[in-house]
Amino acid sequence: MITLRPLPATFATTRDGLHALAEHVIAPIRYREEGRIGLRPTPFGFGTDMMPGDRQVKVANGLLIDFRPDVELREDITTLRAAGAFLEEPVGAPTEVYAPATDGDPDRPLQVDVGAATSLGEWFTFGAQVLHEVGQAADPAHAVSVVQLWPEHFDLALDLGPEGRRANVGASPGDADHPEPYLYVGPWGDRPADPVWNEPFGASLSYADLLAGTDPVAWITHALAVAQG
Numbered sequence: 001m002i003t004l005r006p007l008p009a010t011f012a013t014t015r016d017g018l019h020a021l022a023e024h025v026i027a028p029i030r031y032r033e034e035g036r037i038g039l040r041p042t043p044f045g046f047g048t049d050m051m052p053g054d055r056q057v058k059v060a061n062g063l064l065i066d067f068r069p070d071v072e073l074r075e076d077i078t079t080l081r082a083a084g085a086f087l088e089e090p091v092g093a094p095t096e097v098y099a100p101a102t103d104g105d106p107d108r109p110l111q112v113d114v115g116a117a118t119s120l121g122e123w124f125t126f127g128a129q130v131l132h133e134v135g136q137a138a139d140p141a142h143a144v145s146v147v148q149l150w151p152e153h154f155d156l157a158l159d160l161g162p163e164g165r166r167a168n169v170g171a172s173p174g175d176a177d178h179p180e181p182y183l184y185v186g187p188w189g190d191r192p193a194d195p196v197w198n199e200p201f202g203a204s205l206s207y208a209d210l211l212a213g214t215d216p217v218a219w220i221t222h223a224l225a226v227a228q229g
């Protein structure tokens with residue numbers, strides 16, 4: 001599993017810039033091509049699945065990448081308009097599907113620092129590894145969903161467990177209430193009283209705890225066991 005590192009000071013602004021890119025440029029491309037908005041973890045970043053024509057649009061280590069069968073083009077990330085021009089795609093979230101959480105001004109600087117974007121890519125790779133292990137260990141009698149990155153939430157997540165006791169498990173890069181990344185478990189229904197529940201939605205494990213050596217899979221497994229009785 002990838003080793004996490006302390007985050008650079010530019011992490012939060014870079015995260016927000018890449019969130020806007022996901023909402024207003026990358027997810028809309030998949031929606032136009034396939035009628036779906038879910039993105040996927042990719043090596044050291046995130047992006048679309050392989051779409052019709054064997055095209056994939058993704059971010060890796062702070063660069064915007066347009067992969068096609070005969071060429072792979074790479075571009076620095078500056079503004080939404082510049083990203084759209086590079087990809088030869090219109091800019092704008094499909095608001096009939098989701099309400100964007102970020103500013104869609106096509107000309108505002110996205111303030112994506114390459115070092116911080118690399119840290120974000122490492123977090124998504126780490127999160128994908130953790131969620132894969134959790135899914136592999138789940139009871140095969142109960143469905144485990146595909147790991148997706150919903151553009152409006154901008155975190156990796158899956159759901160699993162028996163009917164009536166399912167839960168979301170995810171890896172968030174941070175948000176308004178959490179300046180740093182965190183793992184979380186969010187039971188769909190009532191949850192038994194237990195110290196693991198430290199959030200209104202369920203439980204979170206902080207980036208600081210992960211850096212200190214807390215086992216992420218063991219922590220998630222415990223929270224799920226408590227939630228599911």
